[in-house]
Amino acid sequence: MKPTDETRRKISFGLKGKKPWNKGLKGVITYSKERNLVISQKLKGHKNWNTTKGWHHPKKMIQKLSKMAKARWKDSNYVKKQMMANNVKPNKLEIKFKNLLNILLPKEYKFVGDGQFILGGKCPDFMNINGQKKLIELYGDYWHKGQNPQKRINYFKKYGFKTLIIWEKEYKNNFAAVKGKLLVFNQRKVA
Numbered sequence: 001m002k003p004t005d006e007t008r009r010k011i012s013f014g015l016k017g018k019k020p021w022n023k024g025l026k027g028v029i030t031y032s033k034e035r036n037l038v039i040s041q042k043l044k045g046h047k048n049w050n051t052t053k054g055w056h057h058p059k060k061m062i063q064k065l066s067k068m069a070k071a072r073w074k075d076s077n078y079v080k081k082q083m084m085a086n087n088v089k090p091n092k093l094e095i096k097f098k099n100l101l102n103i104l105l106p107k108e109y110k111f112v113g114d115g116q117f118i119l120g121g122k123c124p125d126f127m128n129i130n131g132q133k134k135l136i137e138l139y140g141d142y143w144h145k146g147q148n149p150q151k152r153i154n155y156f157k158k159y160g161f162k163t164l165i166i167w168e169k170e171y172k173n174n175f176a177a178v179k180g181k182l183l184v185f186n187q188r189k190v191a
């Protein structure tokens with residue numbers, strides 16, 4: 001919010017005659033003009049640590065850090081801790097979908113998208129709890145934009161799981177088709 005001219009005048013009037021809050025404080029270092037000039041000359045040509053060109057880590061170090069971070073995300077305990085720390089809970093769409101599953105396929109699927117089940121560093125949304133190796137992924141249009149769902153299907157297939165991907169737009173625009181997909185995926189007759 002930008003203060004009005006009147007507010008600015010009042011603030012100015014209130015500060016007249018007062019010394020700055022940091023003037024005379026101990027621990028505040030002030031240098032003479034000569035000292036500032038010496039420091040300036042020494043720093044000329046010195047690259048700042050946080051600029052892209054002057055980043056102090058060599059490329060090999062950056063690659064090593066990247067590799068270590070990727071390895072951590074493959075550890076299921078690490079992923080669970082991260083999800084707990086971020087307080088991951090089902091979103092509105094996942095709650096609605098969970099209710100649909102409970103009506104259509106009661107006691108068949110459980111929401112595990114909060115880190116209850118991690119498979120090779122990946123966390124599916126819903127998992128079959130009746131011994132079948134089946135997963136359901138609910139893809140939000142915004143968060144999964146441009147992603148290839150086949151990659152996720154193939155990833156879980158390596159672990160012996162069949163995966164069904166339901167897109168948010170599918171769920172909202174063609175509810176009957178989603179019901180049919182769920183029933184076919186679970187080898188039930190379509191009504």
